[in-house]
Amino acid sequence: MQTPLQVAAVPGGCEVARRRQSVTIKHVAADAGVSLQTVSRVINNEANVRPEMKRRVQASIDKLGYVPSIAAQRMSGSRSYLILALNDRERTIEDWRAREGRDWVDQMLLGGMLKCAEYGYRLIFELVDTHSDHVERELNAVIAAVQPDGVILTPPHSDNKLITDLLEASGIRFARIGSRANGGNISLTMGDDELAAMATRHLLDKGHTRIAFIAGSMEYAITQWRKDGWKSAMLAAGLPTEGLCGIGDFSYKSGDVATRALLAMADRPTAIIAGNDQMAMAANAVAHELGMRVPGDLSIISFDNTPVVRFVQPPLTAIDQPVAETVSQAVELLIKANRGEDMPPMPVVVEGGLVERQSVSSPPRSTRDDG
Secondary structure, eight states: OOTTTTTTEESSSOEEEOOOOOHHHHHHHHHTTOOOOHHHHHHHHHHSSOOHHHHHHHHHHHTTOOOOOHHHGGGGOOOEEEEEEEHHHHHHHHHHHSSSSOOOOHHHHHHHHHHHTTTTEEEEEEOTTOOOOOOHHHHHHHHHHOSEEEEEOTTGGGGOHHHHHHHHHHHOEEEEEEEOOOOOOOEEEOOOHHHHHHHHHHHHHTOOOOOEEEEEOOSSSHHHHHHHHHHHHHHTOOOOTTTTTEESSSSHHHHHHHHHHHSSSSOOOOOEESSSSHHHHHHHHHHHHTTTOOOTTOEEEEEEEGGGGGGGOOOOOOEEEOHHHHHHHHHHHHHHHHTTOOOSSSSEEEEEEOOSSSSSSOOOHHHHHHH
């Protein structure tokens, strides 16, 4: 009898390939003459399988063109082969509804999904409200449904003690993005303080001495790091920072308010570094509304480098945040930790860089002459 994997003859003497049915772990087990559990152990690269058995099973996998499924991988019972990534519900939904090109989630999925695929894992993305009184209940429900091998926490979840304590109590490894906390788990940063210092030094090299910084929400640890980087570069250059730090919350509106206050100063800044793209775009809009030239009268550097900053006028110079690479490394470190492999010193720093566009120039001549 002909099997679904054989070639079928058709009337007229011509042979055509019959459409293959999906090859399952059962086909592999039958072809190799072993149990389903043995195939699963070979797929999972477990140590308790004899070399000759591995070769036999792998030969059947190769012959049949079998692609392991999560169900097959999980048969051994030791792992789920799922990595859970958590993002803040309120801010994510707000960004999606605004449709303003903020691509943090896209970059997170890009880095996480591709790295998971390399190891035969899958990435599951969930939203949890860090401000909710029910955060523990929400997270417990997600964990019960997914049973992940590891969890990726993004700001502000990274330093939410309710969340981290729950994961530790559950025995689930987690990687914190934008956190320097260790506690036996994985932490990764993007070198925010050094990147802010880099942006500041770029403006100093252009001749600016009155460089302001608009900080984001203090709920995020990265806000303080970026502020520290700006301040340290200014102090290293022997320049004052008093009165030059505006406070925002990462929203466009807060950037508008902070920029108006800074530009109303008698000795106003000639450059602004904004803690994210939305506040930078607000600074750009306010400057134009006040009749200022960007970059002639005011230079602007942004953080994040989301797609939208390329399309405002002028296109904004920005600090590029390597979100995809950072999440990719988080996935890899979680998988290696579960395998018992050695870990690098924490926190792991995945540094970004400065992307130059048209929003930065030397300060106005009168300002330089006064200096």
